[in-house]
Amino acid sequence: EDQVTQSPEALRLQEGESSSLNCSYTVSGLRGLFWYRQDPGKGPEFLFTLYSAGEEKEKERLKATLTKKESFLHITAPKPEDSATYLCAVQASQETSGSRLTFGEGTQLTVNP
Amino acid sequence: DAGVTQSPTHLIKTRGQQVTLRCSPKSGHDTVSWYQQALGQGPQFIFQYYEEEERQRGNFPDRFSGHQFPNYSSELNVNALLLGDSALYLCASRLAGHTDTQYFGPGTRLTVL
Numbered sequence: 001e002d003q004v005t006q007s008p009e010a011l012r013l014q015e016g017e018s019s020s021l022n023c024s025y026t027v028s029g030l031r032g033l034f035w036y037r038q039d040p041g042k043g044p045e046f047l048f049t050l051y052s053a054g055e056e057k058e059k060e061r062l063k064a065t066l067t068k069k070e071s072f073l074h075i076t077a078p079k080p081e082d083s084a085t086y087l088c089a090v091q092a093s094q095e096t097s098g099s100r101l102t103f104g105e106g107t108q109l110t111v112n113p
Numbered sequence: 114d115a116g117v118t119q120s121p122t123h124l125i126k127t128r129g130q131q132v133t134l135r136c137s138p139k140s141g142h143d144t145v146s147w148y149q150q151a152l153g154q155g156p157q158f159i160f161q162y163y164e165e166e167e168r169q170r171g172n173f174p175d176r177f178s179g180h181q182f183p184n185y186s187s188e189l190n191v192n193a194l195l196l197g198d199s200a201l202y203l204c205a206s207r208l209a210g211h212t213d214t215q216y217f218g219p220g221t222r223l224t225v226l
Binding site for chain 2: 004031032034036041042043044045046049087089091099100101102103104105106
């Protein structure tokens with residue numbers, strides 16, 4: 001069974017204080033790993049897709065990296081508007097799994113001004 | 114470019130009732146997935162529709178059923194509602210064979226009293 005564990009559950013940063021969120025996964029053949037941002041009461045907003053170990057993607061203050069067992073979402077010099085829950089999800093490459101996503105519980109990030 | 118839309122935004126039902134939620138996929142997308150997100154948790158996969166057929170199903174009882182129409186829009190039906198069905202119901206769409214990335218709608222907040 002595919003599993004995704006995110007840590008920490010919650011993270012409080014001061015504006016400008018860089019940090020990283022972790023996503024550990026167990027999947028029978030990784031087809032893709034996805035990062036989403038979710039604001040309270042809203043649907044997840046797509047950030048990145050990573051496909052293979054060593055791959056990196058960047059967008060503004062966010063950078064996602066991937067190894068064979070985990071992914072990191074690095075946040076550089078965060079601003080209060082970066083406050084949100086960050087979700088990690090995996091898609092297995094097995095035929096029977098289709099394109100279903102298995103999500104972690106998320107990391108709730110708060111950036112104080 | 115129209116994103117994923119869902120209706121209604123909010124819904125309040127009583128135990129034992131039935132509910133229908135609706136989803137229109139992102140323009141050009143043909144595959145629709147439904148997820149249930151309980152408060153403070155990550156989304157859980159319910160099922161996926163492609164070519165008007167259910168292609169994959171998560172660990173949800175038969176009370177959860179769905180349908181996809183020729184225009185790719187979809188419905189999620191839940192019968193005999195339980196208090197535990199209270200959650201944010203998310204619809205996600207993708208274009209089969211072209212991208213693994215799923216784009217989410219804003220969700221429908223269902224409250225069962």
